[in-house]
Amino acid sequence: MASSKTLGESLREQGVSRRGFLKFCAATASMMALPPSMAPAIAAALEKARRPSVIWLSFQECTGCTESLTRSFAPTVEDLILDVISLDYHHTLQAAAGHQAEAAREQAMKENHGEYLLVVDGSLPGPDMNPGYSTIAGISNYQMLMEAVAGAKAVVAMGTCAAFGGLPMANPNPTGAVSVMDVVKDKPVINVPGCPPLPMVISGVLAQYLVFGKLPELDEYHRPMAFFGQSIHDRCYRRPFYDKGLFAETFDDEGAQKGWCLYRLGCKGPSTYNACATMRWNSGTSWPVESGHPCLGCSEPKFWDAGSFYSPLSTPLPGAGPVVVAAGAAGVVAGGALAAMANKAKAAGVAQRQPVKIEELEAKLEETP
Amino acid sequence: MSGLNAIPVVVAERDPDPADWGNALPVLHEVRHGLRRLAEAGETTVIDLHAMPFGPGDEARLLAILGQGEVDAHIKALGPSHVWETAFPGVWLVEHRNTEDERLTLHIEISSVPEILRSQREDIVDAIARLDARLGPDAGITRPSPTTA
Numbered sequence: 001m002a003s004s005k006t007l008g009e010s011l012r013e014q015g016v017s018r019r020g021f022l023k024f025c026a027a028t029a030s031m032m033a034l035p036p037s038m039a040p041a042i043a044a045a046l047e048k049a050r051r052p053s054v055i056w057l058s059f060q061e062c063t064g065c066t067e068s069l070t071r072s073f074a075p076t077v078e079d080l081i082l083d084v085i086s087l088d089y090h091h092t093l094q095a096a097a098g099h100q101a102e103a104a105r106e107q108a109m110k111e112n113h114g115e116y117l118l119v120v121d122g123s124l125p126g127p128d129m130n131p132g133y134s135t136i137a138g139i140s141n142y143q144m145l146m147e148a149v150a151g152a153k154a155v156v157a158m159g160t161c162a163a164f165g166g167l168p169m170a171n172p173n174p175t176g177a178v179s180v181m182d183v184v185k186d187k188p189v190i191n192v193p194g195c196p197p198l199p200m201v202i203s204g205v206l207a208q209y210l211v212f213g214k215l216p217e218l219d220e221y222h223r224p225m226a227f228f229g230q231s232i233h234d235r236c237y238r239r240p241f242y243d244k245g246l247f248a249e250t251f252d253d254e255g256a257q258k259g260w261c262l263y264r265l266g267c268k269g270p271s272t273y274n275a276c277a278t279m280r281w282n283s284g285t286s287w288p289v290e291s292g293h294p295c296l297g298c299s300e301p302k303f304w305d306a307g308s309f310y311s312p313l314s315t316p317l318p319g320a321g322p323v324v325v326a327a328g329a330a331g332v333v334a335g336g337a338l339a340a341m342a343n344k345a346k347a348a349g350v351a352q353r354q355p356v357k358i359e360e361l362e363a364k365l366e367e368t369p
Numbered sequence: 370m371s372g373l374n375a376i377p378v379v380v381a382e383r384d385p386d387p388a389d390w391g392n393a394l395p396v397l398h399e400v401r402h403g404l405r406r407l408a409e410a411g412e413t414t415v416i417d418l419h420a421m422p423f424g425p426g427d428e429a430r431l432l433a434i435l436g437q438g439e440v441d442a443h444i445k446a447l448g449p450s451h452v453w454e455t456a457f458p459g460v461w462l463v464e465h466r467n468t469e470d471e472r473l474t475l476h477i478e479i480s481s482v483p484e485i486l487r488s489q490r491e492d493i494v495d496a497i498a499r500l501d502a503r504l505g506p507d508a509g510i511t512r513p514s515p516t517t518a
Contacts, residue, residue, distance in 0.1 A: 018489040020446035023465050026485075027473040029417075036415035036476055237390050237424035259390075259424070277422050283471045290425060362372040 007210075008047035021046075028211070031204045033226040033275065045211045052210065053112040054119060055105060055148055056090040059141040060134050060168040060177060061122025065159035066092050068196035069203070085206060088116070091136075102137050109151050117209060118152035120145065120180050123161045123168045127183065129176035142183065154188045154215055155180060156205060160298055163191035163221075170304035181222060188215050191222040193274075195298035200279045201227045221301065223273065232269035232295050235277035238262065256292060266310035268297030390424030393431040396477075400435075400460055403479035407459055413480040428475075435460060435477075442486060448473075452483055 008021075016024075025043040029036055058066070070093075087093065088108035089101070096104050108116065124141035125133040131140030149155060157180040160166040168177035181189050192205050205224055208216050216224040233239060241247070241261040248255035248262055261267070269277075272295050276287045288295060294310070297303045307315060396416065403414030418428065436456030444450040448468040454461050461483045465473040478484070 017446055018492050019444065019485060022485060022489070023444075023447055023450060023473075026463075026476070027465055027467075030419050030474045033420065036417050036474075235422045237392060237422045237427065239422075240391060278420050284419065286425075358373070366372070 006047065007049045007051065028207050031200050032208050032211070033204065042211050045213075049210050049213075051086045053108055053116040054085045054087050054206075055108055055116055055152075056087065056093075056119040056121070057144060057148060058091050059120065059122035059124040059145070059162070060175065061159065061161050062167075063092060064196040065121040065162075065202070066090070068194075068199045069158075085117075085210070088112075098137075105148075109148060113151040115153055116151065117154060117156065117206075118148050119156045119158050120162045121158040123165045123177040123179055124183075126176040126178040133175040145180070145183070149184050149187055152187055154190060154209075155184055156190045156192060157181065157222075158192050158202065159197055160193040160195045160303065163193040163223075164301040166195065167304055170302075189222050190215060190218065190224060193221075193223065193228075193299040195296075195303075197299070198227075198275055198279050198281070201275055219273070223299075227275045228273040228299065230273065232272045232274055232277050232289070233267075235275075236269055236289055237277070238289060251292065259292075262289060262292075262294040264312050265294045266308060266312060267294035268300070268303070268306075268309075268313060269295040271313060272297040272300055274299040390427050392421065392423050392427040393434065396421065396431055397434065400457075400477060400479065403477075404457070404459055407479050407481070413478065413484075415479075416477040418475040418477065432462070435462065444485065450485065452486060 021043060022039065025039045025046060026036060028042050028046070029039045032042075034042070056066075089105040091101070094101060094104065122134075122141075124145060125131060127142050131142065134141045136144060157163040161168060161177075162180050165173075165177050165179045165182075168175055169179070181191065190205065192201060194201065201224075204227060205216065208224070208226070216226060219225055219228055221228075233242070236242075238259060238261050241259070242263060246255060246258075246260040247264045248260045249264055250256065251265065255261075256265075263270070267289065269289065276295070277289070280287045280290070296309050297306065300306070396418075399414075399416060403416070406412040406414060418431075421427075438454035438456050438458060440452075440454040442452045444452065449466050449470065451464045451466075452461060459479055459481065461478045461480065463474075463476045463478050463483050463485060465475075467473050
């Protein structure tokens with residue numbers, strides 16, 4: 001439940017010194033992508049902040065977003081959940097199950113009506129679809145969402161599925177999946193996309209709400225500008241190679257080994273807005289481009305259907321995707337054309353292949369002293 | 370047995386001289402501007418190294434150039450923190466880690482003393498109250514009075 005104590009009071013009761021609090025605020029500023037000089041202002045705001053009630057609903061999702069949240073390290077998830085927010089309902093993390101869990105959700109919604117923050121991960125079958133595709137306690141996702149939205153102060157769509165439909169909405173979208181933004185029109189929606197979103201971004205958005213008590217500045221896709229304001233490409237340490245025209249052409253050529261730009265291997269960095277290039281993954285260890293893999297563009301709408309992950313952005317989309325899945329003669333023809341293209345690519349690959357026989361390798365070994 | 374089994378497995382050593390991605394130099398220029406502001410106006414500058422698009426090795430290169438100065442301090446508050454002055458007086462590195470020893474932040478702080486090392490005013494006021502409680506009549510410690518002295 002939302003606490004009547006301020007965060008400052010509860011931290012003091014736990015014996016946290018002001019020096020510890022200052023450190024916590026410095027980490028919070030860094031997490032919110034704010035300048036370190038904001039730490040005293042954050043300290044003043046957090047001192048007076050009260051724990052908001054948070055209800056977390058999971059629909060058509062893979063739990064990757066929750067996995068990511070539980071790896072947020074600044075502050076630790078324990079700090080975040082127990083000290084900073086009051087997480088009143090979360091299928092995966094709560095101890096209650098069955099009827100008790102649903103009763104906890106209903107009680108939190110009643111007691112904090114108009115004040116709680118609603119977090120949603122996963123897309124949901126549209127209002128006109130068969131609700132049987134995804135239900136919780138016999139309640140359709142759509143009904144549960146709309147009931148919870150009614151008393152929420154704001155809705156955070158966590159992950160690409162909730163924000164933009166994600167994998168469930170990818171062609172051919174068998175469940176008629178829609179995003180939260182598609183059905184929630186009367187409450188502010190903050191999209192935190194990513195597959196999954198960066199842990200620091202998840203906790204940063206929640207901390208920002210707590211510190212400033214208001215919603216962050218959003219871009220045209222309802223994403224917080226603090227984290228999604230700059231493209232991966234603009235913040236990429238490999239950007240100088242792009243400017244010099246130095247590209248890796250395969251995953252094992254000289255360019256790949258020297259860490260050149262991955263644009264021609266399909267990097268979607270130039271059209272992707274996210275904070276991976278600076279915040280990184282696994283406690284700041286690395287991120288996909290640093291480990292030699294192009295950015296997939298997972299925080300952008302319809303990224304599953306935006307052509308091959310390994311084709312450069314400049315490659316025209318085949319445009320045959322929706323036709324192939326449609327029944328009928330046109331689909332068969334287009335499918336045949338795609339199959340022919342694939343066969344051609346396969347034939348070219350076979351022609352270029354330079355097979356190595358085991359005898360040759362062993363002969364080479366014998367030659368080596 | 371195939372002769373392939375004779376192929377030795379070689380584990381590549383980490384390159385002792387990390388690749389230079391060219392991102393350390395602009396930070397050094399920012400540090401120089403900060404030092405000048407500190408010298409002329411007493412103004413503190415804090416640079417968040419977490420927000421830098423560093424490539425592998427950039428941070429190590431920057432820290433190697435900044436070096437180690439005379440002061441090296443450790444703090445225990447919500448996990449360990451390490452504060453050290455670089456070889457350039459007035460340029461400090463402040464690293465905060467959480468209780469699981471994962472890095473939370475790495476800041477360059479350009480000031481005469483980093484803020485985190487100072488005792489905070491509210492803590493000083495609390496300290497007077499706590500010390501008074503220790504010296505109080507119920508604490509079992511008798512204060513010397515003018516008559517018994």
